[in-house]
Amino acid sequence: MLTSLARCGSCRKTLLDIFLSSAGIPARTVARARATATPLRAPPPHPRFFSISCRRDNTSGAIEGNDSAHNGRLSYDGPVSNVESGGEQAVSTRPWYLQVGTPQLDPNPLLKRQQLPELPPDPPPLLEWMLEHISTDLGLDDLTLYDLRQLDPPPALGANLIMIIGTARSEKHLHVSADRFCRWLKTSHKLSPYADGLLGRGELKLKLRRKARRARLLSKVGSSEKVNADDGIRTGWICVNVGNVPDGRKSMVYKDLHEDYVGFGEEIDGAKVVIQMLTQEKREELDLEDLWGKSVRRHERKEARMSATEESNDAPHQVGNQSTASKPALSDIQFAAASRQGLSLGSYAQARSYHTDVTVAATSPGDFDYQRADGITETAEEAEEHEGPQTLNAEQDPQIISSNQDRLAHLQQQAHHLMALPQIQAKKMLREDNSPFWESFDKIYPLFPALQEAEIKLDVLAYRQTLCPDTGKDAAVQAFHEIASSFIDIPVRMYTTILRTLMQAPVLPADVFEAASLIEQSCARGHDMGNEWIRAAMQQAILQLPDAPFAPRFRPDAFERFRVVMKRMMGPASVATELEMLQTCAQVGKWREFWDIWRSFPRAMRPRPKELYVAMFHHVAARHHQAEAIRCVREHVPEMTLEEPSVTWDAEIALAVKACLLVAEPEIARMAAQEDAFGEWVSLWRQCNRTMTQAGAKI
Numbered sequence: 001m002l003t004s005l006a007r008c009g010s011c012r013k014t015l016l017d018i019f020l021s022s023a024g025i026p027a028r029t030v031a032r033a034r035a036t037a038t039p040l041r042a043p044p045p046h047p048r049f050f051s052i053s054c055r056r057d058n059t060s061g062a063i064e065g066n067d068s069a070h071n072g073r074l075s076y077d078g079p080v081s082n083v084e085s086g087g088e089q090a091v092s093t094r095p096w097y098l099q100v101g102t103p104q105l106d107p108n109p110l111l112k113r114q115q116l117p118e119l120p121p122d123p124p125p126l127l128e129w130m131l132e133h134i135s136t137d138l139g140l141d142d143l144t145l146y147d148l149r150q151l152d153p154p155p156a157l158g159a160n161l162i163m164i165i166g167t168a169r170s171e172k173h174l175h176v177s178a179d180r181f182c183r184w185l186k187t188s189h190k191l192s193p194y195a196d197g198l199l200g201r202g203e204l205k206l207k208l209r210r211k212a213r214r215a216r217l218l219s220k221v222g223s224s225e226k227v228n229a230d231d232g233i234r235t236g237w238i239c240v241n242v243g244n245v246p247d248g249r250k251s252m253v254y255k256d257l258h259e260d261y262v263g264f265g266e267e268i269d270g271a272k273v274v275i276q277m278l279t280q281e282k283r284e285e286l287d288l289e290d291l292w293g294k295s296v297r298r299h300e301r302k303e304a305r306m307s308a309t310e311e312s313n314d315a316p317h318q319v320g321n322q323s324t325a326s327k328p329a330l331s332d333i334q335f336a337a338a339s340r341q342g343l344s345l346g347s348y349a350q351a352r353s354y355h356t357d358v359t360v361a362a363t364s365p366g367d368f369d370y371q372r373a374d375g376i377t378e379t380a381e382e383a384e385e386h387e388g389p390q391t392l393n394a395e396q397d398p399q400i401i402s403s404n405q406d407r408l409a410h411l412q413q414q415a416h417h418l419m420a421l422p423q424i425q426a427k428k429m430l431r432e433d434n435s436p437f438w439e440s441f442d443k444i445y446p447l448f449p450a451l452q453e454a455e456i457k458l459d460v461l462a463y464r465q466t467l468c469p470d471t472g473k474d475a476a477v478q479a480f481h482e483i484a485s486s487f488i489d490i491p492v493r494m495y496t497t498i499l500r501t502l503m504q505a506p507v508l509p510a511d512v513f514e515a516a517s518l519i520e521q522s523c524a525r526g527h528d529m530g531n532e533w534i535r536a537a538m539q540q541a542i543l544q545l546p547d548a549p550f551a552p553r554f555r556p557d558a559f560e561r562f563r564v565v566m567k568r569m570m571g572p573a574s575v576a577t578e579l580e581m582l583q584t585c586a587q588v589g590k591w592r593e594f595w596d597i598w599r600s601f602p603r604a605m606r607p608r609p610k611e612l613y614v615a616m617f618h619h620v621a622a623r624h625h626q627a628e629a630i631r632c633v634r635e636h637v638p639e640m641t642l643e644e645p646s647v648t649w650d651a652e653i654a655l656a657v658k659a660c661l662l663v664a665e666p667e668i669a670r671m672a673a674q675e676d677a678f679g680e681w682v683s684l685w686r687q688c689n690r691t692m693t694q695a696g697a698k699i
Contacts, residue, residue, distance in 0.1 A: 113141040120147035120162070122248035124271050126189065127162065130242075133184060138177040140166030140277065146292045149247075149271060151299055158272045160247060163292060165276045167283055171234055175199055178238040178277055185242060197238040207233050236282035240275040247271040410444050411456045418460065423467055430464040431471060451491075454483040458494055462501045469504065476501045477514060484521070495522045503537040512542065535566050536577045540584050543593065559593050563600070572604050579615050586619040591628075594619070607643045610653065617656035621663050629663035637684065651695040654688035661685055 116131050134140050148154070148161040155161050168174035178198045185191040199207065211233070218224055247270050276288060418426055418437070429437040445457060461476040480498045484490060495518060502511045502518075519534060542559050566573070573581075578597055585594035598616060601608045613636070620632045637657060640647035647653065661668050665681045672685040689699050 115143075117143050117145040117164075120145065120149075124162070124245045124248050124273065126245050127273065130273065130275075131164070134164070134166055134177075134181065134275065137184075138166075138181060139173070140168060140177060142167045142283075144289060146296060148292065148296070150303075151295060155295075157241070157274055160271045162271055162273050163276060164273070165278070165283070165288055167280055168277055171236065171279060174236070174238060174277055174279055175204060178240055181240060181275065191243055191245070193243060194241045195238055196241070197235045198240075199233065199235075204233070236279045237286070238277045240277065242273040242275065244270040244272055407444055407446065408450070408452055411441070411453055414441055414444075415456050415460055419463065426463075427467045430460075431468050448486060449483070449488075451488055454479075454488060455494060458483070458497055462497050465501050465504060469506065473501055473504075473511065480518075490522075490525065492522070492527045495519075495527065499534070499537055503540055507540075512538070535570065535573060536580050538562065538566075539581055543581075543584050543588050543590050559590075560596060563596075572600075572606060575609055575612065579611060582612075582615055582619060586622065591623075607645065608639075608647075610647045610650075613640060613647055614652050614656045617653075617660050621656070621659035624663055626663060629660045633657065633660050633664055633684070634680075649687075649691045651692050651697040654691040654695075655697070658685065658688045661688070 114135055116135055119128060119131075131143065131145075135143060142165075144165040146163045146165075148163060149159075151161075157163075168177055175198060178195050179201065182193045182195050182198070185193045215224075278286065278288075414437070418429070421429070429435055432438070441457075441460070446453060449457070457479055458476065461479055464471060465473055465476055476498060480494070483494070499515055499518060502515045515538065539559065539562065542562060578600075581597050582594060585591065585597065598608075598612075601612070616636065617632070620629055623629075640649075640653070661681055661684060665671070668681050668685050671677050671679075672682045672689075692699050
């Protein structure tokens, strides 16, 4: 009987249950565990495994019970689940369509909105309390935290910044939460927060009272207040600047790099916490998460590139087979690794890896020739006049130039030779970007140049713009911006060079705007750019704008407005500057501006010297306008005696007045030769001749 029962699996389970019951384990407990256990199978989209712990035996492992018998017969309700000590997974023979999974409860949306964000690494001790107070006591939802302490350059709110963004339920809830939060910081933590956009309790009541009174007055006259009018109450956004709190980090990351910091403000070791409280509509409109999220992700990618570059720098690199060669510089390895991996140069700018050494390898020995075709070769006598070697040392590898002195000497040599060439030949060499000169120059020019090397390249590009105005000024401007982005302390001479290049004809409005931006940058660097040359250059640029109808132009009174601003900032211009402006106005035909400059002297109670009168008469005579020459002679010749001090007649004045008289009356010389002739022009002509005779000048 027992043998026949042992042949059936269900009977064997029943016998085991009886055995467990005799051992002191209730069969009811085992049956309950068996009845509620779920198999270890689940639908593929969301695999969730639920199991109930079963009773383990020290020898045979886990044994599950069977369902009770039905109608006096042994019914099979499921397989025997034996989990051995080896860790084998239980296997179920129940079909998948009979398996009942545990019901999954939908997450509560309110709990999701009230979930606190994770703390950043090394958080300030006060940050966790702030988050709990903002969420629990104030009731702000959808809290988002951004750790901006590592951003370089730092945000406008300050360095070591931690920003929290929360949503208020209404406008009233927004102001009440911000007010209570500021009071909590003042009373509990002795801080001095500043809430930008917060209306105080008394101020809010006053604004609401005034708004209600205004609405009553409008209703009496049959009007209503505009719905979209800005009443100063519905701000929708309050920025609470908590200030500096103790940071969780022991030391600042860049503290050692800022020991010699010079600038505005002061360095603070703590962290700055800012709470952005917004309504739901305002938060969706501003989308601060997208703004700061992009900044954080961009910084993380930059840090990843820098760490990958540092790992690649550990591998040894060798360039060529040199018997007495030294190990390459660390900067060479970094730049080579960056070029192989396609990294941007901006990552090195943030890592403060600025070097002047770079490995320049040619494809073949014949490619590295600095003095090939088109007039670059110099004679021995010319080479002795220049500084630096004319050719590479025979003992030096022609493939590599890693010495700063050698590279600088070769750049100076090519620049000096270029300036000494005839302009026609130099123009031919500089016009094309792929000319032999530029190929040779670019091979020597380093990736991260020093100050002297950058000055040489900028001088060459400025000389190219002077010889070839049609090539454009973009190359010189781009080179200057690359130099400025490499954190080189740019001297005033380089600013003057690029400004002279921008002010050369033809001058476009974009050139003037670029020049104004460069002047602002130079002033920010501490250079004194408020000199006469800058004033003259900017005025010349405004005067030389093209008059084509399709070309963008300034407003008609731009020149006068600029002169007024410069006069208030720097005072009246010098006589030399005004002489240059008169010449420029006469050349470009800006006669209204010409006479405005001329009349600016008496308006400023300044006397006009003799040089100004001589230049004015010559420019008017060169115009060949008879009516203008007549008016000029009649008005300004008598004014010379009214100046304080008065302008005395001499040979220069007489020659300039005679030039105007020849335009006013072309037959004046023949008329004055007649003894019986008289008139204002004849008398003035004879006076000029007498003055020149007394001065010993040729009539």
